[in-house]
Each structure stands twice: as C-alpha cells, then as structure tokens.
Amino acid sequence: MDPSQVKIPPMKDLTVDNITENVIRINSLCEDERTKYVLERLVTHLHDFARETRLSSQEWMAGLKFLTEVGQICTDVRQEFILLSDVLGLSILVDSIDHPKPPGSTEGTVLGPFHTHDAQELPAGASMSKDPAGEPLLVVCTIRDTEGRPVPGVKIDIWETDSTGHYDVQHADRAGPDGRCIMRSDERGVFWFHAITPVPYPIPHDGPVGRLLKMLRRHPFRPSHMHFMFEREGFDHLITALYLRNDPFETSDAVFGVKDSLVVDIKRAGPEYAAKYGVKEDHALLTYDFVLVSDTETRDLRAKNSQAALDKLGRKVKIVNGLPIPDLD
C-alpha cells in the first residue's frame, strides 16, 4: 500500500474517554450512510458496555472465546448465532421492528432454526405428520387482509415437531420432510390440514448457548407451538406461530416468542366440523383467522415507527430506503 494514499483522519494517544470518537471518525470514511450510522451506534454501545461494566481483560477474553465457540459449532444444519440472538431476545426485537403490525393484524414471532426449504406442497385436507404416536389434530384456518377480505393463493409454510419434541431434521436417519408442509389458501382464504397436537421441547442446548443458559439458571424449553410462514406478493412476509394455552412453559419461553394474540385453545370438533371435515365428533381442533398486512401499509408503519422512536431519543434522522440515517442538513 502506498502510504501517501492514507486518508485516515489523524489520531493518537487514545484513552478510555476519547477512543470512541476516534474509532467513529476513522470509520466515517465509509461512503454508505446507513453502514456508517449502524457502525457508529455499534461502536458506541460496544464501548459504553465495556466502560459501564469496567470489563476486565479476563472477561474480555472469555467473551471472545465464547463467540469463537459459537461460530465454530455452526454447520449447514445448526446456526448457533441465531440461537444466541434468540435467547438474548434480539431476534424477537428485530422482528418487531422490521415487521410492525397494525391493530387487528396477526403478530409475528421468532422463525427459529428449524425451517427447511424441502417441505412438500400438500392439498387441502392432507396430513403433514407421519408420527403415529402424535395426538391427531384438525387445523382449519382463514387468511384475510386488514379490510376483512379473504386472501386466496397465499403460500403457507407450516412446521412442527413430532410427538417426542424433535423436528425431522434432528433425526439422524431423516428420509425426507415430516411434520412440515406447504399449503395454498383457496378462493375463500381457507387452508386446512391434519397435524398432531404440538408438544413442548428444548432448543439445542449441548453447545455454548446451552452453557450460557445453564450459567444463567435458565431452562432451554419452548412452549408447545406450531410454526406458520405466509408469503404472497403485495403482502408483508409473515413469520409467526400459534402457542397452546396453559403450556407449562407458556410464560417462560427460552426464546421470548409468546404473544397473547398467538395463544390458542385446542377445541373439540362439534357435529358441524365433524361432518364438514370428515372427522369424528370430539376430534382435537385448532382454528385461527390470520390477518395479513400489505407491503405498503407495513412500509409506512415501519417508517412512522422509526421516525417516532428516534424523535423520542432526540436524534434528527431521515428515512432512506426504509431505514433511518442521521439527517445532517
């Protein structure tokens, strides 16, 4: 490198008190305003964290060693950094910021690490679970927009564990997808299928994140739930899940995913459902009416929320490509 090309603003003699402004200044050569803003906040919070805790060299090294182990345990089928983000409440926070929901629409929740891309599309009324030990469950849902109109043609990804609390990908002898499928909503916005009643299960806790939970005396369990992901052009991508009421872990989900509006009761099919969907009376039944938000409405709400949150912090920002950057004009 030709030293005459060095365009870094000069700095030297860095102290506890001036290091942050210097790092921000050296990073300010970056031409992308959004990256510059994200890095400025990252460096500020990272340094404030060290200053407020008076972080010791030993703790710093323990932290770097922990992060190294989190990275090294990751494989194609295990993402320990997502898990770390989940147990620190960051995943649910980012989802709430990026996918704001107007009143009356279905709330989102954490994706978790078990979604796959090989689920088969099944016709209405099919069964997505091959587990004979699971309690059979009829699921009947509708999808509407925020004005109450049925939304047909939505691609719905659905996944749940088997009756032992394991996803198909957690079985070494997995032959193909099980406990997961793709459905499409019909012209009335309806989709329905047979599944099994969800059970609680622990997140993978044999790695560094499991050790962290143990150190914090937290359990690794998630309450019983079924995952849903909704995709249709013109609508904000919705990642959500339905949780069973009165699950023992309902108020202590290891990844902070439960929201009141997503907690449901398992009901029993009456004569009408039994006749219409071909099940015996008293068959376990889950019904839910999902409400999707349009892309436009989401974008406007996200920008409005961002502006309001940053105004409250006294920061003058402008929204560019849907994300805030400092407004220096």
Add this chain to the structure above:
Amino acid sequence: MDPSQVKIPPMKDLTVDNITENVIRINSLCEDERTKYVLERLVTHLHDFARETRLSSQEWMAGLKFLTEVGQICTDVRQEFILLSDVLGLSILVDSIDHPKPPGSTEGTVLGPFHTHDAQELPAGASMSKDPAGEPLLVVCTIRDTEGRPVPGVKIDIWETDSTGHYDVQHADRAGPDGRCIMRSDERGVFWFHAITPVPYPIPHDGPVGRLLKMLRRHPFRPSHMHFMFEREGFDHLITALYLRNDPFETSDAVFGVKDSLVVDIKRAGPEYAAKYGVKEDHALLTYDFVLVSDTETRDLRAKNSQAALDKLGRKVKIVNGLPIPDLD
C-alpha cells in the same frame, strides 16, 4: 425437565418496548452478581443498538453471518475475534480500563495476535533476529518502579516482524522462533539486545475482518513497532510496544495502539554507546526507560477509576473482587 421446577418470572406479549426488561428479569436468576450485571448491560446495549438503528431482519442476518465467519476462520494460530475487537477499538479500551497507569509510568497498548509462548530466553547483548536483510538496531532499556528504583529480575518478552513485515509464525516453513526472545533485567534494571529496525505491516486482512475494513475504506496497516511484555511478581503485567516516530501510519494505526508516550526516535550510537555495547559509531540505537506499576497501586487505581466513572453515570455500585456490581443496599 419437570415443568413444576420452572422458576422463571412470568412474561408474555413481548414488544419493542418491554422486551429488554423481560430478558433482564429472566436472566436475573443467575446467582453471580458480576455475571448478572455484565449480562444486564450487554442486553441493554444490544437492544438499544437494534432500537436506535431500527435494525432490519436482513441486516441482522448479515451480522450473524459475519460473526459466524469470524468464528469459523479461527484456528490455533489465528484469532479473528481478537482482530475484530482490535479494529473496533475494544481491545485498547479494555486494556486502558484494566491496566490503568499513574502519571509517569509506562502506558500499555494492544497485545495483538502474534505473541507466542516458545520464544527463547537470551543473554544480555544477544541478537533476537536472524533476518540478514533487516537494518541492525541496538536496543538498550531500563526498568524502574514508580519511585525510580531499578527493578531487577523482570521477565521481558520481546517480539517484532522481519524486514518484510511478517512475524515468524506467518511463514509456513517456520523452523522455530525468530524475531522474538525473552530477556531478564539485571541488578541495575537494565536489559539490552540486538534486533532490527521495525517496519510497518498489514494485519491479516484476507478474512472477514479484512472485508469489514475494506467496506469501511480503512487500511489494514500498523505503524512500525516493537512489542514488549513485562512480568514480575508484585507488579502489574505490562503489555506495551514502542512506535517509531514519523512512520507513515503513525496516526492511522488499524488497531488504535499508538500513544504519544510510546513513540520513539531511532537515534545513532555515539562514542560512549559504541564503546560500551561493542557497535560502530552511528549504529542505529533505540533506548527507553520503562516504569512498572505495583499490583497494589494498579488495583487501587482501577477501583478508584471504576467508582469515579460509574458515579459520573449516576450508578450506585460497589467494588467486589476489583470489579463493580450494582450496590442495592
């Protein structure tokens, strides 16, 4: 797990605004007060970072992918998380907090990733470099305590690159240590040896940290320097380095290590040095008087600084085992 054992304080319906207090509450089962405090500050800053930037799901995923790559490139001889900490200014900050220096003592700086444990102890006057292309340099130093008394018997670890800017460990065909040695100070607190004049070099930039620097339009160079590490019972472990004045990267060190008090001039040996150390007149000469701080003085200063910094932030803390925790009495 027996759900009746769940002692987690109940939570549900987590929002952008209440997620942080909930995560802190669930972590508060941890019995170690220091861990609890560090986690509380970590979660607060992590969440505030996401809230202030309105972090998008896409940026969140890019960040997790980056951290995964940082972890996965680490090996026994490469620690990319230390490098990341270095380029974000965290390493120098933690060193400044953990190893505070009273006026008149030698300041510390970043360790960097190239210290090894296999350097040989050499006698006074030995040469630590086998590189014939390097410019020979005589180094003569003294070590004193803060009251000016010579400190004998100090173990001094010294390391530098070869004339091409590479440490011995960066050469695939490394036969053994080169450009590094261990010395002991004599009864007058003196140690002296032959080395080569340091040259600037880039930190490893073929990995994720290098890509980050490139994105930020920062160069990866460190100004010419020689590393020193001092160890003697009763004294605070000192990790430092001497930097050559007027190096092209003197004010733009990629890892923020340069401090005014550590910048030195390469001088020329006069008749006295030439005679005393057996070199020709005009031989390149580096001299420095290091001042070590006692363990006790460091511990007291660290506690005093911590208390003052946290008082300034309006936090009531007490110092336990040298580190602050909230004072709830």
